[in-house]
Amino acid sequence: MAATAGVSMAAARKRGYLLALAGVVLAVLAFALPPVAQPQAYHGFADARGWLGVPNFGDVMSNLAFLLVGVLGLSAMREPRVQAMGRIPLHAYALTFAGLALTAFGSAYYHWAPSDARLVWDRLPMTLVFMPLLAATLAERLRWRSDLPLLGLSLLGVGCVVYWNVTGNLLPYFVAEGGSILLLLLAVALLPTPWSGRAQLFAVLGTYLVAFACEQGDKQVFQATGGTVSGHTIKHLVAALAFYVLLRMLRRQQPIDG
Structure with missing residues (x-):
């Protein structure tokens, strides 16, 4: 279930x-x-083929999928059904x-020429995905009245990347990423939501886990597809x-009566 039925606001706050x-x-x-250091083997991706002057073409250009969904998502923030959530979750x-x-x-910048220095610019915006998503999940359930928790969580995520770079x-970055997913799952399971369809967050996280598995099997996928596509490229798309x-x-969300 996406929310625990019959939970009062006081119980939800507890x-x-x-x-x-x-x-x-x-x-x-x-x-x-x-402490955990960044393994240098991480930068050795399976598909190093370039095309049209773009090195590592598959891993670079597959990032267009993020751009497309990101722009579509920002555009959807203007829709009345989405705006009805209220200012803070929005x-x-x-x-x-x-x-x-x-x-x-x-x-794309990182995959053009993979290195620790460029990986920083990959992970910084990623923290502005999973930490705000956790904040959105909590904000709508706990009726947050300020953007300060969102700001705090976002800065915490960014700070973990800066800390790693220094x-x-x-x-801390691994804990921030994995911990945000864990806390999001707990929030969906334990806290009631005023909106329908929130069980789909489990599908969101499940799909993301598939993407993570593709990333871990980067070389195996590349070999299994006869060198057609790598696991990391598929990871971006999934x-x-x-x-x-x-x-x-x-x-598609609707307010839940009562």
């Missing part, structure tokens, strides 16, 4: 505090556990799609599909 406590625990673990979803559009440029410790599912959810 559960919100528990989610906040879980977030604090994750933050402590991010800095208490041993801002959070808008930042999610803006971050997705920016990811297209950051990821210290070389990637663990991840963009995940956010198109999110967009469809917002466009």
Whole structure:
């Protein structure tokens, strides 16, 4: 279920505090556990073929899918059914799609010539996707009245990338990304929502997990397809599909009576 039926606002806020406590625990673990360095083998993608003067063509150009869905998502923020959510969730979803559009440029820049220095510009806009999405999920359920939590979560995500760039410790970024997904799942399961269709968030996350699996199997997919397409290229396309599912959810949502 996308929400727990019969949960009062007071009970929902108590559960919100528990989610906040879980977030604090994750933050402590991010800095208490041993540091994790960026593996240099990560930059060795399977499909290094260039075309039309574009190096690593598949991994670079597949980012157009992010740009397309990001622009469509931003355009949808003007639709009455989406605007009916209210100012704070609307801002959070808008930042999610803006971050997705920016990811297209950051990821293309990185894949043009993969390196740690360029990877920073890939991950920075990605934090403006998953952290605002968490904020949007919480904002509509906890009736946030200020953009400050959205701002705080977004800056936290950006800060984790900056921290990695300065210290070389990637663990806080991993915790921010994975923790935001975990907290989003808990929020969807535990907190009631005033909007229909929110169970589709499980489909969004499930699709994203498929994209993650394609990324991990980059070389295996490339070999299995006879060198036609790599797992990382497919990852971009499937991840963009995940956010198109999110967009469809917002466009079709209806207020839940009571």
